[in-house]
Amino acid sequence: MHEVVVVGGGLAGLTAACRLVQRGRDVVVLEAQDRVGGRTSAEAVHGASVDVGGQWIGPGQRRMVALAVELDLPTFPTFDTGRKVLDLAGTVTTYAGSIPSLPPHQLAVLQATIWRIDSMAAKIPAANPWDSPHARAWDRRTLAGWMAASIPSRTVRDVMRAAIRVIFGAEPEELSLLHALWYIGQGGGILSLAEIRGAAQDSRFVDGAHAVAIALARRLGERVRLAEPVGEVIEEDGGVRVVTAQGDHRAARAIIAVPPHMAVRMHFSPALPPERDALMQRMPMGATVKFHALYDRPFWRDADLSGEMVCTHGPVSVVFDNTSADGAHAALVGFCVGAAARRMGSLSPDDQQAAVTEVLVRGFGPRAQAMAGFLAKDWAADPWARGCPTAGMPAGVMSIYGPALRRPCGRVHWCGTETALEWTGYMEGAVESGERAADEVFALLA
Amino acid sequence: MHEVVVVGGGLAGLTAACRLVQRGRDVVVLEAQDRVGGRTSAEAVHGASVDVGGQWIGPGQRRMVALAVELDLPTFPTFDTGRKVLDLAGTVTTYAGSIPSLPPHQLAVLQATIWRIDSMAAKIPAANPWDSPHARAWDRRTLAGWMAASIPSRTVRDVMRAAIRVIFGAEPEELSLLHALWYIGQGGGILSLAEIRGAAQDSRFVDGAHAVAIALARRLGERVRLAEPVGEVIEEDGGVRVVTAQGDHRAARAIIAVPPHMAVRMHFSPALPPERDALMQRMPMGATVKFHALYDRPFWRDADLSGEMVCTHGPVSVVFDNTSADGAHAALVGFCVGAAARRMGSLSPDDQQAAVTEVLVRGFGPRAQAMAGFLAKDWAADPWARGCPTAGMPAGVMSIYGPALRRPCGRVHWCGTETALEWTGYMEGAVESGERAADEVFALLA
Numbered sequence: 001m002h003e004v005v006v007v008g009g010g011l012a013g014l015t016a017a018c019r020l021v022q023r024g025r026d027v028v029v030l031e032a033q034d035r036v037g038g039r040t041s042a043e044a045v046h047g048a049s050v051d052v053g054g055q056w057i058g059p060g061q062r063r064m065v066a067l068a069v070e071l072d073l074p075t076f077p078t079f080d081t082g083r084k085v086l087d088l089a090g091t092v093t094t095y096a097g098s099i100p101s102l103p104p105h106q107l108a109v110l111q112a113t114i115w116r117i118d119s120m121a122a123k124i125p126a127a128n129p130w131d132s133p134h135a136r137a138w139d140r141r142t143l144a145g146w147m148a149a150s151i152p153s154r155t156v157r158d159v160m161r162a163a164i165r166v167i168f169g170a171e172p173e174e175l176s177l178l179h180a181l182w183y184i185g186q187g188g189g190i191l192s193l194a195e196i197r198g199a200a201q202d203s204r205f206v207d208g209a210h211a212v213a214i215a216l217a218r219r220l221g222e223r224v225r226l227a228e229p230v231g232e233v234i235e236e237d238g239g240v241r242v243v244t245a246q247g248d249h250r251a252a253r254a255i256i257a258v259p260p261h262m263a264v265r266m267h268f269s270p271a272l273p274p275e276r277d278a279l280m281q282r283m284p285m286g287a288t289v290k291f292h293a294l295y296d297r298p299f300w301r302d303a304d305l306s307g308e309m310v311c312t313h314g315p316v317s318v319v320f321d322n323t324s325a326d327g328a329h330a331a332l333v334g335f336c337v338g339a340a341a342r343r344m345g346s347l348s349p350d351d352q353q354a355a356v357t358e359v360l361v362r363g364f365g366p367r368a369q370a371m372a373g374f375l376a377k378d379w380a381a382d383p384w385a386r387g388c389p390t391a392g393m394p395a396g397v398m399s400i401y402g403p404a405l406r407r408p409c410g411r412v413h414w415c416g417t418e419t420a421l422e423w424t425g426y427m428e429g430a431v432e433s434g435e436r437a438a439d440e441v442f443a444l445l446a
Numbered sequence: 447m448h449e450v451v452v453v454g455g456g457l458a459g460l461t462a463a464c465r466l467v468q469r470g471r472d473v474v475v476l477e478a479q480d481r482v483g484g485r486t487s488a489e490a491v492h493g494a495s496v497d498v499g500g501q502w503i504g505p506g507q508r509r510m511v512a513l514a515v516e517l518d519l520p521t522f523p524t525f526d527t528g529r530k531v532l533d534l535a536g537t538v539t540t541y542a543g544s545i546p547s548l549p550p551h552q553l554a555v556l557q558a559t560i561w562r563i564d565s566m567a568a569k570i571p572a573a574n575p576w577d578s579p580h581a582r583a584w585d586r587r588t589l590a591g592w593m594a595a596s597i598p599s600r601t602v603r604d605v606m607r608a609a610i611r612v613i614f615g616a617e618p619e620e621l622s623l624l625h626a627l628w629y630i631g632q633g634g635g636i637l638s639l640a641e642i643r644g645a646a647q648d649s650r651f652v653d654g655a656h657a658v659a660i661a662l663a664r665r666l667g668e669r670v671r672l673a674e675p676v677g678e679v680i681e682e683d684g685g686v687r688v689v690t691a692q693g694d695h696r697a698a699r700a701i702i703a704v705p706p707h708m709a710v711r712m713h714f715s716p717a718l719p720p721e722r723d724a725l726m727q728r729m730p731m732g733a734t735v736k737f738h739a740l741y742d743r744p745f746w747r748d749a750d751l752s753g754e755m756v757c758t759h760g761p762v763s764v765v766f767d768n769t770s771a772d773g774a775h776a777a778l779v780g781f782c783v784g785a786a787a788r789r790m791g792s793l794s795p796d797d798q799q800a801a802v803t804e805v806l807v808r809g810f811g812p813r814a815q816a817m818a819g820f821l822a823k824d825w826a827a828d829p830w831a832r833g834c835p836t837a838g839m840p841a842g843v844m845s846i847y848g849p850a851l852r853r854p855c856g857r858v859h860w861c862g863t864e865t866a867l868e869w870t871g872y873m874e875g876a877v878e879s880g881e882r883a884a885d886e887v888f889a890l891l892a
Binding site for chain 1: 585586587588590591616617619620677707710711713717719720721723724727728730731733784785788791792824826827829832833840841842843845846847
């Protein structure tokens with residue numbers, strides 16, 4: 001009999017467990033896989049260890065910044081020196097600064113669009129977006145519908161679409177305007193999510209972001225049980241019994257630290273309330289394939305290119321320099337999203353590499369052909385994530401079912417980056433949600 | 447070791463099983479509940495047995511019509527004599543015929559809207575809507591977005607919204623235009639879905655629609671195992687092993703006859719392909735509360751009212767006369783949908799009855815207050831349906847993930863009304879999908 005059982009050993013669950021243990025509580029963490037970290041994970045390619053999941057942090061993410069210091073995990077700035085590449089439906093140009101090389105009138109439209117989105121986002125309360133005065137109206141529209149009606153330039157719409165696709169792992173038509181604005185607002189606005197310097201892609205962990213979860217799990221020691229997927233969560237006898245193939249774990253309360261579309265796959269007894277079940281049916285995980293292309297040296301830097309490339313069409317949406325901190329492993333990292341992720345995921349590794357190579361050659365020249373290594377991770381194929389980076393809400397979900405997002409169901413509490421009040425969808429949001437869930441449960445323990 | 451294991455004892459699964467047994471195959475049906483029928487079900491109220499789930503059939507539904515004859519289950523016409531009630535945002539009028547009492551210019555808009563929707567729907571192939579020339583464009587829009595842009599009258603939009611809400615159990619913003627058109631086209635157009643005579647609400651079963659599933663299950667006898675919820679579906683040793691709490695069932699092939707949002711809750715090994723998993727994450731079940739209000743006599747008929755009432759706003763969307771075939775049990779039946787279903791579901795039975803009474807008094811006069819019995823079924827609270835009547839697809843789903851809808855995954859085949867090629871969402875669609883899945887599997891058995 002424990003005080004708290006945490007289901008899920010990603011950043012949210014590990015944070016919740018550490019916080020409760022720090023306060024003297026007896027906790028067990030049940031993780032389905034043979035590793036911790038959830039949507040942060042490391043794999044080897046061409047002698048390098050790379051983050052196949054979440055990897056960046058920014059200065060606005062105070063919890064992750066503090067964790068890096070506390071866990072003694074050094075970070076370094078993402079490389080962003082040089083010009084960036086814009087591939088506008090096949091037409092490649094380069095630009096400096098944070099705004100693409102567009103004609104002045106399109107630039108004005110882009111600036112106005114960013115300003116409008118950020119102003120709307122700023123009006124939405126993080127804790128209860130469904131109560132905002134615009135909730136019903138904004139939830140009735142898709143982000144794509146708003147963009148079509150509000151951005152009077154096809155090119156700017158295409159550029160915005162590329163940004164949105166990478167941020168959410170989804171096409172703008174898959175997202176409610178209300179949910180998208182809530183998400184953007186939590187991260188400090190569009191540029192704060194899309195940019196490198198001072199923004200969400202500001203810094204990387206020298207030893208990879210996956211090291212954070214490993215360090216947290218080390219603190220928890222034997223309390224973390226790997227390879228124990230949870231089948232049932234049963235509330236009985238004034239507590240909860242969580243059933244895995246290895247046996248039962250009893251506790252006073254449970255924290256479910258997996259995304260909604262995975263939580264729905266557990267059997268809850270008593271059955272969860274209708275609004276909670278309906279919400280979990282309505283938060284599909286984004287579709288993202290993240291790839292690493294390794295090279296003998298970062299040849300793009302020779303041409304004064306930063307390695308950043310944005311594509312409005314085609315298989316790849318965005319590319320960044322991802323060379324290791326010591327410079328030993330030159331790399332570009334990129335993302336395929338939505339329909340393109342599905343297509344990329346269906347290809348053989350060789351065909352994936354060929355498709356990516358074609359894009360990189362267009363952006364960075366023929367030297368991009370000489371890859372030393374290639375690794376693509378299709379998160380939709382990962383049986384315990386089934387998508388990445390985050391769960392979105394289609395139109396009509398948040399205003400109706402949103403209030404069930406964090407509301408405990410009896411002795412069952414919810415966390416995970418999708419429930420965050422700051423930086424939802426990011427590692428920072430996972431940590432924030434873990435802290436919140438731990439505090440919520442701590443206050444209720446005898 | 448069986449030849450086929452069918453998971454789910456609703457109309458789709460029972461049909462598939464009967465068809466295979468008829469052709470000499472060895473089949474077992476595993477049903478989670480202690481009854482068959484899925485989204486058809488009967489309950490008692492004030493001495494009457496009423497269909498709390500699907501109940502109507504129409505002349506265009508040839509399989510259900512044939513089944514009624516074959517199973518010797520008599521049907522009778524839905525009562526529709528008299529004027530209908532339209533509650534337009536609180537303003538109540540009555541009308542004859544199939545078109546509400548609107549001013550001539552609004553009537554013209556309504557007719558044009560129906561014509562446009564039906565023409566677009568007719569262009570979409572039932573088997574592969576994702577291949578239609580308009581697939582991408584129509585899937586990028588919600589039905590609500592299309593309505594806002596294409597119906598130049600707020601009143602007509604409100605009337606159409608009421609019809610759509612009842613048909614899908616969802617708000618138009620929750621639905622992709624492509625998916626909605628595909629669905630409407632399969633049922634023969636908007637009026638064919640919304641009307642009584644000659645349409646989807648034409649007839650009722652004297653002994654209730656649930657009798658169909660019971661009769662099919664009787665044919666299968668011991669082959670149907672009740673109260674055996676399936677936890678795992680494992681492909682191994684050239685067959686499948688389906689695991690329930692009662693033990694293992696081995697077969698050459700499996701037919702999964704539960705809706706996608708329930709299938710996702712089973713554990714599949716090997717893991718399902720990414721596009722199948724992603725699809726199941728993206729087909730939430732509609733939200734419908736169906737209520738029966740019983741009276742000592744059908745008093746509305748005295749005032750030449752048919753019992754049909756359409757409300758554009760408020761807790762109830764539509765009401766029909768539901769008096770028993772022998773006239774012994776006078777009843778009105780009605781539906782609360784989407785956000786209104788959530789609110790209704792959260793009320794106590796007394797408060798539900800009070801909310802419904804207020805609507806019925808507005809439509810049918812003060813005699814509606816004297817209910818002899820009241821029963822409301824919130825399908826979102828049903829642990830094995832988790833919604834009703836059908837699963838919808840939000841914008842951006844069908845064009846990307848639709849091809850996974852019926853595609854077998856190894857030895858695992860899919861049916862259920864959501865996979866139908868005719869009358870998807872209806873009992874007819876369930877039967878059609880069961881026949882198709884049975885034929886698909888039969889052709890592959892040794």
